[in-house]
Amino acid sequence: MADAKREIERKYESDDSGLPDLTGVGGVAAVLDKGLMELDAVYYDTPDERLADAALTLRRRTGGSDAGWHLKFPVAPGVRDEIRAPLSDTVPEEIAALVRSRVRGAELVPLVRLRSARDVRHLVDADGTLLAEASVDTVSAERLGGRGGATQWTEIEVELADDGDPAFLDRVEKRLRKAGVRPSKSPSKLARALEQTSGHRREKAEPAPPVTAGDHVLAYLRVQRDVLVELDPAVRRDVPDSVHRMRVATRRARSTLRSFRSVLDRTVTDPIGAELKWLAGELGVGRDQEVMADRLTAALDGVPPALVTGPVRERLAAWAEARHGGAQSHLTGVLDSHRYLTLLDTLDTLLAEPPLRKAAAKQPEKVLTKALDKDMATLSALVEQALGAPPGEDRDVAVHEARKKAKRTRYAAEAATAALGKPARSLTKAMKSLTTLLGEHQDSVMTRLTLRELSAVAHAAGESAFTYGVLYGREEARATQAEADLPGLWKEIRSGASV
Numbered sequence: 001m002a003d004a005k006r007e008i009e010r011k012y013e014s015d016d017s018g019l020p021d022l023t024g025v026g027g028v029a030a031v032l033d034k035g036l037m038e039l040d041a042v043y044y045d046t047p048d049e050r051l052a053d054a055a056l057t058l059r060r061r062t063g064g065s066d067a068g069w070h071l072k073f074p075v076a077p078g079v080r081d082e083i084r085a086p087l088s089d090t091v092p093e094e095i096a097a098l099v100r101s102r103v104r105g106a107e108l109v110p111l112v113r114l115r116s117a118r119d120v121r122h123l124v125d126a127d128g129t130l131l132a133e134a135s136v137d138t139v140s141a142e143r144l145g146g147r148g149g150a151t152q153w154t155e156i157e158v159e160l161a162d163d164g165d166p167a168f169l170d171r172v173e174k175r176l177r178k179a180g181v182r183p184s185k186s187p188s189k190l191a192r193a194l195e196q197t198s199g200h201r202r203e204k205a206e207p208a209p210p211v212t213a214g215d216h217v218l219a220y221l222r223v224q225r226d227v228l229v230e231l232d233p234a235v236r237r238d239v240p241d242s243v244h245r246m247r248v249a250t251r252r253a254r255s256t257l258r259s260f261r262s263v264l265d266r267t268v269t270d271p272i273g274a275e276l277k278w279l280a281g282e283l284g285v286g287r288d289q290e291v292m293a294d295r296l297t298a299a300l301d302g303v304p305p306a307l308v309t310g311p312v313r314e315r316l317a318a319w320a321e322a323r324h325g326g327a328q329s330h331l332t333g334v335l336d337s338h339r340y341l342t343l344l345d346t347l348d349t350l351l352a353e354p355p356l357r358k359a360a361a362k363q364p365e366k367v368l369t370k371a372l373d374k375d376m377a378t379l380s381a382l383v384e385q386a387l388g389a390p391p392g393e394d395r396d397v398a399v400h401e402a403r404k405k406a407k408r409t410r411y412a413a414e415a416a417t418a419a420l421g422k423p424a425r426s427l428t429k430a431m432k433s434l435t436t437l438l439g440e441h442q443d444s445v446m447t448r449l450t451l452r453e454l455s456a457v458a459h460a461a462g463e464s465a466f467t468y469g470v471l472y473g474r475e476e477a478r479a480t481q482a483e484a485d486l487p488g489l490w491k492e493i494r495s496g497a498s499v
Helices: 093-103 167-178 189-198 213-236 242-259 266-301 312-335 338-352 364-388 393-420 422-460 466-496
Strands: 003-013 030-045 057-062 068-076 079-085 109-124 130-143 150-160
Touching: 003 167, 068 093, 079 093, 093 213, 093 312, 093 338, 109 189, 130 167, 130 189, 150 167, 150 189, 213 242, 213 312, 213 338, 213 364, 213 393, 242 266, 242 364, 242 393, 266 312, 266 338, 266 422, 266 466, 312 422, 364 393, 364 422, 364 466, 393 422, 393 466, 422 466
Parallel strands: none
Antiparallel strands: 003 079, 003 150, 030 057, 030 109, 057 068, 068 079, 109 130, 130 150
16 A cells, blocks of 8 residues: 655756765754665656656665655655555555656556765664755666666765754755855756767746737646546545535636637537536535535534534534545546547647637737626526525525526636636626625525435434524525525626626
């Protein structure tokens, strides 16, 4: 089973002088010699180096105290999350799954071999507590598969101890700089090896700044595609909020295809939109449960103890855990499916060979404004329908439809912001306020459905259903308040939000 570790480290160029004395820096009471380690690592990637392009590193390493498979994800400069799995001859499935959104059907092959002689020092405080590990690494790098040459270098690496204060590394760096040691120009050993064994610096091509209407729409779509790919591993690892963020990116992409049909040919994009809708639905299985559990827990916390009868909290916790476990297993299956991976390939093709219509080549102001005006006209009709509907199921459905359209309008405004500036930002802000209000109403509707289910189960088990009724009444009041606030908010939006 793979485990995870947050790695915070800095790398520096080194010469024959080795590691300067760091005693006294930031509370360092002693520098302990831990001896020499011999490390041997083979780095894997696709033949076209997709992992390296994303600053990911996948290696199989022997030697040292952590032999095994290591997959590293960039978090921030000098910060990476390292996923580890036991040593084996082939890439472990739990590691392979975490790079599947990038690798897809390609093969992972040995790319570079790095052999390092690591001279290790422990920086400890007066109590002997480890503050950081500093090492001088003598590295030999070799391209594998007959694709390049070999190189070698020496570097200093300082890695913060678990739960250490990152400010400590600043103090160490100040001492190193004073001694003439300079930060490495490469973010990792692999990046340096790839550059020096290929004879050229790897440069990631950046898209040209958007000019036309089509450019702006595609730029926004490209961001959403990238978010999907980048969040895939986090969703598999059940990182908090990752499912929500991935679902939002899916909805943004789908909304963009629907709002800007004057730019992109819908005969091509409608099937893609249908697949994005499918993915958003699958992501919602876990997300909706997560939101519901948080809402019910917070609501129960607000109920006076005298009104809590029976094991309500225990039943709620059991319901949330059971739903979450099943949802996570299901979602992992979705991300491993041929359908999902094909969708990612289709989005790549759409961005590489976009089905542009005539309007795509025009200046963005007129084209994008017209699309936003159309969305606003449809939204206006839906809100008026919701305001005029009688209380009950008809109004609930009408409010939900208005909410979905408000979200689509918000995402369209986001896509147009780079071209339209302040008017699009104002519309985005207005739509965010509207979707928040309408979302509160919809959450109340769904929460009441869940409370009816939970109360029925509790009643069948011989438990009191009184508290579920209390929570139900409070949810009704929240929905009523949202309905009462809608006319004023909508009037404010209609008078101020226009492009």
